[in-house]
Amino acid sequence: MNPxxxxxxxxxxxxxxxxxxxxxxxxxxxxxxxxxxxAPHAPAGRRGSHRPARRRVPLILLVPATVxxxxxxxxxxxxxxxxxxxxxxxxxxVVAADRTAGLLSNSLRLTVVVxxxxxxxxxxxxxxxxxxxxxAPRLWAVLATLPLAVPSYVMSFSWLSAFPGVRGFAGAAIAxxxxxxxxxxxxxxxxxxxxxxxxEEAARSLGHGPWRTFRTVTLPQLRxxxxxxxxxxxxxxxxDFGAVSLMRYDTFTRAIHTSYRASFDRTPAAALxxxxxxxxxxxxxxxxxxxxxARYARAGxxxxxxxxxxxxxxxxxxxxxxxxxxVALAAVAFPVGTLCYWIAVGNSATWQPAALLETxxxxxxxxxxxxxxTVLLALPVAVIAARYxxxxxxxxxxxxxxxxxxxxxxxxxxxxxxxxRYANPLYQEWPLLVIAYxxxxxxxxxxxxxxxxxxAPESLEEAARSLGxxxxxxxxxxxxxxxxxxxxxxxxxTxxxxxxxxPATLLLRPTGMETLATRLWTHTDNFAFAAAAPYxxxxxxxxxxxxxLLGRHRS
Amino acid sequence: xRRHRRIVAAIAGAALLIPAAAACxxxxxxxxxxxxxxxxxxxxxEDAGESGGETLTIYSGRNxxxxxxxxxxLEEATGVEVTxxxxxxxxxxxxxxxxxxxTGAGLFISQDAxxxxxxxxxxxxxxxxxxxxxxxxxxxRGSAGDWVxxxxxxxxxxxxxxxxxEGDLPGSIHDLTDEEWxxxxxxxxxNASFQTFVTALxxxxxxxxxxxxxxxxxxxxxxxxxxxxGILDAVNNGDIEVGLVNHYYWYATVAEEGEDSLNTRLHxxxxxxxxxxxxxxxxxxxxxxxxxDAALKAVEYLLSEEAQLYFAExxxxxxxxxxxxxxxxxxxxxxxxxxxxVNLTDLDSLEETLALLQEVGMV
Numbered sequence: 001m002n003p004x005x006x007x008x009x010x011x012x013x014x015x016x017x018x019x020x021x022x023x024x025x026x027x028x029x030x031x032x033x034x035x036x037x038x039a040p041h042a043p044a045g046r047r048g049s050h051r052p053a054r055r056r057v058p059l060i061l062l063v064p065a066t067v068x069x070x071x072x073x074x075x076x077x078x079x080x081x082x083x084x085x086x087x088x089x090x091x092x093x094v095v096a097a098d099r100t101a102g103l104l105s106n107s108l109r110l111t112v113v114v115x116x117x118x119x120x121x122x123x124x125x126x127x128x129x130x131x132x133x134x135x136a137p138r139l140w141a142v143l144a145t146l147p148l149a150v151p152s153y154v155m156s157f158s159w160l161s162a163f164p165g166v167r168g169f170a171g172a173a174i175a176x177x178x179x180x181x182x183x184x185x186x187x188x189x190x191x192x193x194x195x196x197x198x199x200e201e202a203a204r205s206l207g208h209g210p211w212r213t214f215r216t217v218t219l220p221q222l223r224x225x226x227x228x229x230x231x232x233x234x235x236x237x238x239x240d241f242g243a244v245s246l247m248r249y250d251t252f253t254r255a256i257h258t259s260y261r262a263s264f265d266r267t268p269a270a271a272l273x274x275x276x277x278x279x280x281x282x283x284x285x286x287x288x289x290x291x292x293x294a295r296y297a298r299a300g301x302x303x304x305x306x307x308x309x310x311x312x313x314x315x316x317x318x319x320x321x322x323x324x325x326x327v328a329l330a331a332v333a334f335p336v337g338t339l340c341y342w343i344a345v346g347n348s349a350t351w352q353p354a355a356l357l358e359t360x361x362x363x364x365x366x367x368x369x370x371x372x373x374t375v376l377l378a379l380p381v382a383v384i385a386a387r388y389x390x391x392x393x394x395x396x397x398x399x400x401x402x403x404x405x406x407x408x409x410x411x412x413x414x415x416x417x418x419x420x421r422y423a424n425p426l427y428q429e430w431p432l433l434v435i436a437y438x439x440x441x442x443x444x445x446x447x448x449x450x451x452x453x454x455x456a457p458e459s460l461e462e463a464a465r466s467l468g469x470x471x472x473x474x475x476x477x478x479x480x481x482x483x484x485x486x487x488x489x490x491x492x493x494t495x496x497x498x499x500x501x502x503p504a505t506l507l508l509r510p511t512g513m514e515t516l517a518t519r520l521w522t523h524t525d526n527f528a529f530a531a532a533a534p535y536x537x538x539x540x541x542x543x544x545x546x547x548x549l550l551g552r553h554r555s
Numbered sequence: 556x557r558r559h560r561r562i563v564a565a566i567a568g569a570a571l572l573i574p575a576a577a578a579c580x581x582x583x584x585x586x587x588x589x590x591x592x593x594x595x596x597x598x599x600x601e602d603a604g605e606s607g608g609e610t611l612t613i614y615s616g617r618n619x620x621x622x623x624x625x626x627x628x629l630e631e632a633t634g635v636e637v638t639x640x641x642x643x644x645x646x647x648x649x650x651x652x653x654x655x656x657x658t659g660a661g662l663f664i665s666q667d668a669x670x671x672x673x674x675x676x677x678x679x680x681x682x683x684x685x686x687x688x689x690x691x692x693x694x695x696r697g698s699a700g701d702w703v704x705x706x707x708x709x710x711x712x713x714x715x716x717x718x719x720x721e722g723d724l725p726g727s728i729h730d731l732t733d734e735e736w737x738x739x740x741x742x743x744x745x746n747a748s749f750q751t752f753v754t755a756l757x758x759x760x761x762x763x764x765x766x767x768x769x770x771x772x773x774x775x776x777x778x779x780x781x782x783x784x785g786i787l788d789a790v791n792n793g794d795i796e797v798g799l800v801n802h803y804y805w806y807a808t809v810a811e812e813g814e815d816s817l818n819t820r821l822h823x824x825x826x827x828x829x830x831x832x833x834x835x836x837x838x839x840x841x842x843x844x845x846x847x848d849a850a851l852k853a854v855e856y857l858l859s860e861e862a863q864l865y866f867a868e869x870x871x872x873x874x875x876x877x878x879x880x881x882x883x884x885x886x887x888x889x890x891x892x893x894x895x896x897v898n899l900t901d902l903d904s905l906e907e908t909l910a911l912l913q914e915v916g917m918v
Contacts, residue, residue, distance in 0.1 A: 347810070528620065
């Protein structure tokens with residue numbers, strides 16, 4: 001994490017192209033992409049006839065990326081051991097039960113609706129805050145990031161206490177859409193911020209209207225960011241338990257939890273977890289397909305100008321502000337208001353600033369360590385995923401995502417199982433907790449960094465190589481600095497999400513260590529909502545800092 | 556470009572420094588946590604203190620706010636140095652099973668009998684001596700003699716005073732399926748306590764009897780809630796007339812909001828009705844934790860009058876140790892509850908209960 005006072009961590013933005021970038025480089029393409037300096041929209045990228053032969057991934061990337069992939073697969077080792085504990089026939093019976101298909105379709109329906117809703121929310125807000133003369137864009141940008149810090153339990157609880165009728169599918173869809181849209185907002189806003197306006201201006205000068213320009217020029221460039229964000233949303237929805245449990249919508253994850261809660265039986269839970277892993281792999285493959293071979297780095301020589309903001313007339317301005325306000329109200333003001341209400345009405349309200357501060361500090365420490373490790377592990381995988389094509393790159397990337405749809409409790413138990421047997425001195429010590437965080441949230445960092453590397457012109461790396469830099473030096477002196485905003489964004493995102501993580505924290509934390517999330521749990525578990533509220537509010541408050549810094553960078 | 560390099564340097568710096576800082580932080584907090592009792596971690600018998608150095612690590616599925624105040628007294632009474640890890644009961648049970656023979660836990664405090672039963676079945680609990688078992692009624696301990704209940708809670712009906720006259724209260728859960736109660740009953744099918752109650756119903760009235768009751772309840776437009784808290788709120792707001800809950804949830808709400816602000820009161824079903832089942836929270840000594848002596852002292856302390864009264868006052872649960880009665884005046888006497896005649900050990904068929912609940916479409 002960036003300490004205060006450092007230059008701002010920035011979202012996946014393109015380089016401030018100090019050097020001329022003369023090609024539409026930087027796609028998922030394998031080749032050194034020496035294509036003609038053409039419009040980098042998808043169709044151009046699909047031609048690919050000019051592509052040179054596949055490059056080999058240098059060892060300096062391959063070795064650490066393999067380590068990351070193997071690390072991310074650790075929970076799956078446990079899963080397979082547990083699932084097959086009573087023989088494949090038992091596991092198959094669990095998976096093939098009549099109920100499984102129904103639950104799966106419930107989960108998938110919810111996923112589809114939530115992903116669609118987060119695309120609408122995320123892309124519309126990103127466009128408003130980055131490309132229009134919306135008043136106070138920074139404020140709205142922070143408000144659009146903050147829902148990340150609101151635990152889905154708190155989000156659902158506040159909706160339920162205000163509208164008890166929203167239970168079931170609708171309630172779960174609303175709560176999850178509001179909690180997850182920042183996963184789409186952040187990468188899309190970053191792309192909009194960094195996009196070279198030249199292409200849009202060219203389209204306009206050729207007679208396209210603003211809507212057609214958006215549809216044919218802007219939107220295709222947003223596609224990888226929106227797809228990547230959508231994938232994270234989908235995996236979050238598949239793994240979520242808090243919202244669906246409170247909203248009483250029966251999903252696949254609830255069946256897994258029931259297996260732990262009711263029969264204290266880990267075998268069916270593990271068998272069902274294997275299904276989740278399979279779905280994850282399918283989703284990752286689908287997302288990779290949509291990314292295609294398109295390239296998204298800027299075209300043309302010279303430094304990109306900051307994009308123009310669309311002036312808004314009084315009515316449009318009111319409508320835009322109203323929309324942003326409505327979303328902020330529902331996703332941030334509403335849960336925060338609920339927390340304040342808890343403090344106001346409950347007798348358990350206590351004000352212990354020292355304990356709060358200590359807990360907050362411990363939370364920040366462990367979340368920062370988790371974010372740092374996650375980013376370090378994600379970097380080689382993300383660079384390979386962005387720059388190389390072929391089976392190996394694909395497998396490495398998929399491996400880093402494989403466990404992301406598993407419920408936190410399953411991943412936590414996997415680390416209990418592995419640590420107790422093979423790393424007992426680490427068990428219930430902070431390094432193991434940090435390692436578990438990295439395993440849980442690796443894809444968040446991979447996605448953010450990959451997007452940033454994609455936007456960096458590959459030609460600069462080639463220039464460095466042709467000037468005699470080795471792969472490591474090129475990585476250190478060219479790729480990483482160019483992708484720095486994305487690296488910082490990945491770190492910030494992971495940091496915020498780790499702060500609210502509960503199941504793994506409870507099982508793996510050092511004895512006596514408290515985080516804001518565990519205190520929140522202790523008190524709500526005890527019905528002491530007023531005592532719980534300050535911890536949840538602090539969570540949102542701390543999250544506002546990286547959210548603010550994320551939106552600070554302006555081209 | 557220079558900015559970016561500084562960002563990267565900052566992140567790299569953070570990657571190296573912050574874990575170290577976190578390490579310091581966690582050292583601090585574990586030292587604080589053991590509040591003057593020396594190092595808090597489960598360092599076995601290494602750091603022999605002045606008190607003889609006996610140490611005990613407890614996994615508690617019961618809330619920290621409840622257990623933590625008791626730990627100081629426990630240490631004082633037994634001379635054992637205690638460390639507690641808190642998490643949900645199910646999470647702890649699953650973790651204990653994953654840890655198996657390598658567990659660092661000496662004692663498990665469970666929120667419900669089911670988790671203890673599962674650990675007992677897995678052979679992970681140690682048999683308790685006769686004199687400990689003898690202090691608790693047979694109905695409130697494990698039949699294998701490897702866990703005991705430490706506090707009891709009753710199933711009750713919470714009702715809204717403005718909507719239901721005391722004289723109109725049902726005499727049995729079977730009345731709730733009558734036309735008179737159509738659309739007026741709240742229940743929490745996913746809640747563990749409700750599921751235990753259904754298990755008791757299956758044991759008492761057979762699979763068909765239980766299925767009939769559940770289907771009749773559903774047909775009578777009873778409303779399903781996610782938890783007891785939601786039921787209490789709904790009954791209190793007058794959204795619904797009555798709800799099936801555990802007795803102590805109501806007292807917890809009273810403690811948070813005050814009795815005067817509530818429109819609800821509790822009703823205990825008479826005559827051994829399944830609706831007034833007694834369930835327990837309990838403790839078991841782990842078979843492989845290697846802290847049996849210290850754990851046994853802790854179990855004895857938890858069944859002592861001091862600890863039993865503490866639970867009774869804090870949670871409004873019922874004391875289970877022989878000879879101890881609850882000091883909470885508003886609570887009906889424990890032996891006045893006409894609980895159904897069912898052994899908790901027979902309530903280990905939660906999976907079948909879930910299958911039944913799924914069959915009738917409640918979960």
